[in-house]
């Protein structure tokens with residue numbers, strides 16, 4: 001059994017679809033409004049649970065856990081988070097951290113432009129963040145007998161760094177992945193330096209001056225010195241990976257040549273990519289090479305942007321037997 005522990009925030013997403021992104025101080029009528037549970041790790045876990053269910057017979061069993069700060073345990077907001085995963089979810093929420101003085105979840109207000117497919121987010125989160133101590137208590141007993149993979153959203157870098165240092169010392173066999181996502185968050189590279197697998201976002205890469213996913217990964221390989229795999233998504237252009245120390249690089253387009261898709265909802269596309277990669281890394285460790293894992297994750301994320309929310313995303317991609325993706329990944333020299 002392998003325990004996959006995902007550490008990150010939960011949000012309530014209020015998503016307004018608009019024909020085009022509004023001008024400042026203007027009025028614009030939205031074409032639709034939807035409210036759903038969000039958050040990077042919860043989104044990834046929602047997709048991952050579909051993949052795990054589709055592969056229930058697999059020999060390599062994965063038990064997924066969410067560690068997230070939530071409002072009061074008995075309140076409706078926390079119940080809504082759990083309910084959003086469905087009645088037979090394999091995700092274990094018993095390690096979540098409850099803030100009893102709070103009854104509201106963290107919130108994101110998102111403007112989704114139909115003209116460009118972009119999603120612009122404004123967040124509000126007044127739930128006190130997880131401390132290192134709380135993290136240590138939350139993972140108590142998890143990595144002793146079973147293998148463990150811990151994925152961090154990389155929220156408060158100082159705290160996350162100390163959590164990683166604790167894991168390295170207390171559970172040296174645990175694998176650690178980290179997301180380097182928010183452009184304005186200082187200290188993320190220090191996390192990358194300690195992780196085994198690093199996920200970079202396009203917005204972080206661009207804000208650091210990189211012009212492509214490949215350029216970002218090549219430069220970051222000098223920083224992420226412990227890592228065996230670096231990944232960077234690049235919106236409609238797909239994603240790239242860099243295996244280390246071999247420096248084998250692969251680029252996988254989101255679409256086949258000539259293929260067009262109707263982009264409906266890009267909120268959580270990156271989280272879906274991470275779900276696909278974690279699935280490949282955990283469940284197809286030996287029978288999929290790095291190229292196949294990246295292709296699968298890109299295919300999964302590209303199918304996600306064509307539907308509202310995450311319902312059926314994993315099942316759709318696994319529908320033909322789940323024996324891997326059909327897109328080509330190109331080695332980059």
Ligand SMILES: Nc1ncnc2c1ncn2[C@@H]1O[C@H](COP(=O)(O)OP(=O)(O)OP(=O)(O)O)[C@@H](O)[C@H]1O
Nearest residue numbers: 233234235236238254267268269270271298301302
């Ligand atoms: N316009 C698009 N057309 C096709 N596929 C897309 C498009 N946008 C995103 N994708 C798919 O989603 C993956 C991740 O996209 P992107 O880099 O935009 O994520 P992100 O901005 O980090 O998402 P989020 O932060 O909302 O989770 C891409 O690698 C690609 O497979």
Ligand SMILES: OC[C@H]1O[C@](O)(CO)[C@@H](O)[C@@H]1O
Nearest residue numbers: 011013038039040108267268
């Ligand atoms: O930053 C948090 C926000 O990002 C998302 O997880 C999408 O990646 C949203 O669901 C959430 O509101």
